[in-house]
Amino acid sequence: MNRPNIVILGAGYxxxxxxxxxxxxxxxxxxxxxxxxxxxxHYQTTWLHExxxxxxxxDRTRLAxxxxxxxxxxxxxxxxxxxxxxKSKTVKLEDGELNYDYLVIGxxxxxxxFGIDGIEEHALTIQNINSAxxxxxxxxYNFAQYNLERGEREDxxxxxxxxxxxxxxxxxxxxxxxxxxxxxxYDVPREKVRLINVEAGPTALxxxxxxxxxxxxxxxxxxxxEFKLGTMIKKVTEDSIIVEKxxxxxxIKTKNFIWAAGVTGNSIVxxxxxxxxxxxxxxxxxLRTPDYDDVFVVGDCAVIMNPDTERPYxxxxxxxxxxxxTVAHNLxxxxxxxxxxxxxxxxxxxxxxxxxxxxxIGVVFDDKKLFGRSASIMKKxxxxxxxxxxxxxxxxLKKGKLDMYH
Amino acid sequence: MNRPNIVILGAGYxxxxxxxxxxxxxxxxxxxxxxxxxxxxHYQTTWLHExxxxxxxxDRTRLAxxxxxxxxxxxxxxxxxxxxxxKSKTVKLEDGELNYDYLVIGxxxxxxxFGIDGIEEHALTIQNINSAxxxxxxxxYNFAQYNLERGEREDxxxxxxxxxxxxxxxxxxxxxxxxxxxxxxYDVPREKVRLINVEAGPTALxxxxxxxxxxxxxxxxxxxxEFKLGTMIKKVTEDSIIVEKxxxxxxIKTKNFIWAAGVTGNSIVxxxxxxxxxxxxxxxxxLRTPDYDDVFVVGDCAVIMNPDTERPYxxxxxxxxxxxxTVAHNLxxxxxxxxxxxxxxxxxxxxxxxxxxxxxIGVVFDDKKLFGRSASIMKKxxxxxxxxxxxxxxxxLKKGKLDMYH
Numbered sequence: 001m002n003r004p005n006i007v008i009l010g011a012g013y014x015x016x017x018x019x020x021x022x023x024x025x026x027x028x029x030x031x032x033x034x035x036x037x038x039x040x041x042h043y044q045t046t047w048l049h050e051x052x053x054x055x056x057x058x059d060r061t062r063l064a065x066x067x068x069x070x071x072x073x074x075x076x077x078x079x080x081x082x083x084x085x086x087k088s089k090t091v092k093l094e095d096g097e098l099n100y101d102y103l104v105i106g107x108x109x110x111x112x113x114f115g116i117d118g119i120e121e122h123a124l125t126i127q128n129i130n131s132a133x134x135x136x137x138x139x140x141y142n143f144a145q146y147n148l149e150r151g152e153r154e155d156x157x158x159x160x161x162x163x164x165x166x167x168x169x170x171x172x173x174x175x176x177x178x179x180x181x182x183x184x185x186y187d188v189p190r191e192k193v194r195l196i197n198v199e200a201g202p203t204a205l206x207x208x209x210x211x212x213x214x215x216x217x218x219x220x221x222x223x224x225x226e227f228k229l230g231t232m233i234k235k236v237t238e239d240s241i242i243v244e245k246x247x248x249x250x251x252i253k254t255k256n257f258i259w260a261a262g263v264t265g266n267s268i269v270x271x272x273x274x275x276x277x278x279x280x281x282x283x284x285x286x287l288r289t290p291d292y293d294d295v296f297v298v299g300d301c302a303v304i305m306n307p308d309t310e311r312p313y314x315x316x317x318x319x320x321x322x323x324x325x326t327v328a329h330n331l332x333x334x335x336x337x338x339x340x341x342x343x344x345x346x347x348x349x350x351x352x353x354x355x356x357x358x359x360x361i362g363v364v365f366d367d368k369k370l371f372g373r374s375a376s377i378m379k380k381x382x383x384x385x386x387x388x389x390x391x392x393x394x395x396x397l398k399k400g401k402l403d404m405y406h
Numbered sequence: 407m408n409r410p411n412i413v414i415l416g417a418g419y420x421x422x423x424x425x426x427x428x429x430x431x432x433x434x435x436x437x438x439x440x441x442x443x444x445x446x447x448h449y450q451t452t453w454l455h456e457x458x459x460x461x462x463x464x465d466r467t468r469l470a471x472x473x474x475x476x477x478x479x480x481x482x483x484x485x486x487x488x489x490x491x492x493k494s495k496t497v498k499l500e501d502g503e504l505n506y507d508y509l510v511i512g513x514x515x516x517x518x519x520f521g522i523d524g525i526e527e528h529a530l531t532i533q534n535i536n537s538a539x540x541x542x543x544x545x546x547y548n549f550a551q552y553n554l555e556r557g558e559r560e561d562x563x564x565x566x567x568x569x570x571x572x573x574x575x576x577x578x579x580x581x582x583x584x585x586x587x588x589x590x591x592y593d594v595p596r597e598k599v600r601l602i603n604v605e606a607g608p609t610a611l612x613x614x615x616x617x618x619x620x621x622x623x624x625x626x627x628x629x630x631x632e633f634k635l636g637t638m639i640k641k642v643t644e645d646s647i648i649v650e651k652x653x654x655x656x657x658i659k660t661k662n663f664i665w666a667a668g669v670t671g672n673s674i675v676x677x678x679x680x681x682x683x684x685x686x687x688x689x690x691x692x693l694r695t696p697d698y699d700d701v702f703v704v705g706d707c708a709v710i711m712n713p714d715t716e717r718p719y720x721x722x723x724x725x726x727x728x729x730x731x732t733v734a735h736n737l738x739x740x741x742x743x744x745x746x747x748x749x750x751x752x753x754x755x756x757x758x759x760x761x762x763x764x765x766x767i768g769v770v771f772d773d774k775k776l777f778g779r780s781a782s783i784m785k786k787x788x789x790x791x792x793x794x795x796x797x798x799x800x801x802x803l804k805k806g807k808l809d810m811y812h
Binding site for chain 2: 133140141145147
């Protein structure tokens with residue numbers, strides 16, 4: 001048996017789609033394929049903000065890897081990756097070691113703290129099922145405590161969110177919908193609760209059309225969100241954040257601060273000696289690392305430039321899923337001795353930011369703007385299409401957002 | 407208008423039943439009746455352990471005072487009692503003061519710490535809706551944290567309960583039923599979770615027939631409860647309890663410690679200068695205080711002796727509800743110039759301890775022992791009878807435990 005060993009690290013969007021593509025295009029005789037993941041489930045990172053807000057149960061967001069990956073064809077190892085040695089072609093796991101002939105790195109993102117004092121220790125971040133579930137419970141716990149305090153402890157029922165990018169805005173929108181429920185569950189008067197979004201840049205949803213941004217901000221302000229734009233977070237403590245605008249500082253008392261302002265590639269990649277640019281590997285057009293012909297990178301650990309804007313493409317699920325097609329194709333070529341590797345070409349079909357429930361904003365087909373219900377339907381359609389691609393109709397029915405119209 | 411002022415403090419079992427009885431037996435011309443309560447709802451203290459375990463939502467346990475008290479007949483004041491001056495016949499509230507001609511004290515219980523180091527600061531107690539809800543969320547929050555820790559932090563998923571009396575056992579039974587749900591919700595392996603009940607006395611459910619106690623302990627041990635009988639709690643810290651048995655000390659790591667071992671009367675009563683015995687007023691047979699002819703005490707703030715056993719009756723809902731009948735009768739007598747006050751005679755119809763869901767143990771009709779489903783049905787029947795008495799069929803249908811047989 002001289003089958004090459006293909007090892008895929010991570011079962012996020014890029015990793016699991018690579019595995020699913022390979023199990024379709026390759027026979028067991030062609031290669032031995034191993035998928036390594038910390039958990040026995042895959043989750044949709046783009047839904048985690050709903051789990052964190054408590055508007056969607058996390059079991060809707062995750063699915064058993066077993067449900068979409070055929071464990072007869074693909075060897076699944078549930079373990080945590082500690083490091084990669086591309087010279088000896090080995091991967092160190094918490095409980096063992098794996099050798100590879102071809103490696104696919106899909107280890108996802110980490111929060112970037114930008115060196116802000118106290119974020120590491122005191123901020124909550126939306127990173128995975130565990131941390132999203134914790135945020136939901138953290139907020140609930142503080143609401144539960146409010147009526148047990150003698151004085152009025154507004155810090156318990158003030159929620160601060162750092163960052164008005166995609167995740168920050170989508171999360172704040174879900175929270176705005178959740179707060180009335182929290183008030184009812186915990187006997188807290190709605191008017192006492194504050195939901196504050198702090199953004200260093202001059203606008204929310206930077207990069208979106210100003211008309212769409214205005215729509216989003218108006219809708220969220222109507223629901224009680226307070227925006228603090230052009231405002232830096234200087235420090236985060238156990239029960240407050242200190243912000244600064246125009247050289248004036250303000251302390252906002254909050255026991256609920258969620259940092260949603262920045263992500264970077266998994267630090268294991270850089271620590272393993274791969275060339276990175278702000279934590280991501282500047283991959284070749286065929287999605288291999290600059291230095292190693294046998295190592296591919298998919299998803300948030302990779303960075304590719306958009307030649308039109310001369311800026312990197314943002315790390316999205318859409319691009320990770322498309323990368324997986326290219327990686328699977330190129331692996332098939334290499335294993336079968338083919339020479340012609342495909343270059344990755346992203347096809348941005350549209351970008352939609354959910355504003356919760358039946359509301360959203362977005363751009364599709366390059367310049368068509370969508371608002372409200374039509375944008376929301378488009379958002380759910382995109383999510384449903386992914387589930388179809390990943391696991392067919394069965395998975396769509398099980399995990400899809402089928403309440404598209406209400 | 408020379409109507410006397412009747413003021414009832416507290417809308418627990420004794421207070422609210424006194425109010426409901428008076429609104430039936432007295433006309434508005436006879437007396438002005440005022441009911442004071444901290445919240446605008448009444449709750450069933452005997453169900454709080456279910457709310458705390460998370461097996462029953464607290465909205466099932468509470469009901470709007472408005473639903474059973476006619477605010478046209480009874481003046482409702484939502485406020486917190488700070489102190490009573492029986493000499494000047496005034497009650498100080500947080501936001502005002504009330505004068506009375508007749509007073510009914512129904513201010514309920516407080517946890518008794520027995521001077522154990524750290525209980526005040528670190529133990530959770532089942533006292534009211536707010537604290538029960540907090541316990542539910544506290545346990546959930548620690549379970550949510552478990553998978554975010556690198557090392558195995560068993561303290562997060564160990565639950566300690568102090569006391570194997572009525573509340574302690576009923577609470578542990580609900581928790582034993584809840585833990586499988588918690589394990590599923592938070593991805594925690596069941597075998598890692600510990601549920602430990604610590605009791606200083608030599609037996610659980612002291613006072614119950616040994617056969618019933620054995621049944622209860624066997625059932626709970628089957629569900630994974632660890633009993634530590636004859637074991638003193640010496641100290642409670644933020645993340646542990648220190649227990650001692652036969653002069654050997656053991657530290658049990660737990661972030662979830664609930665103290666369910668002792669209650670005493672509301673400290674306001676003693677602080678207001680009433681004669682008390684271990685925090686309760688040793689009332690006369692007509693339920694007035696020893697010193698004041700115009701002050702009645704109902705429920706947990708009163709203590710009456712059982713002449714058969716020469717020990718005080720335990721403070722139960724059953725007795726509080728019966729006391730309210732006597733107090734209402736005697737007030738009617740006094741207001742209408744009658745001389746003959748009734749003496750209180752408790753009628754113990756039965757005592758049933760729930761073991762969760764469809765299981766229980768109990769004694770009815772003096773010496774008939776009940777186990778399992780029949781005891782559970784009896785327990786629910788007792789609870790339902792109270793709701794009937796308090797608010798009629800409408801309330802029974804709204805808040806009753808109507809799933810009696812499964």
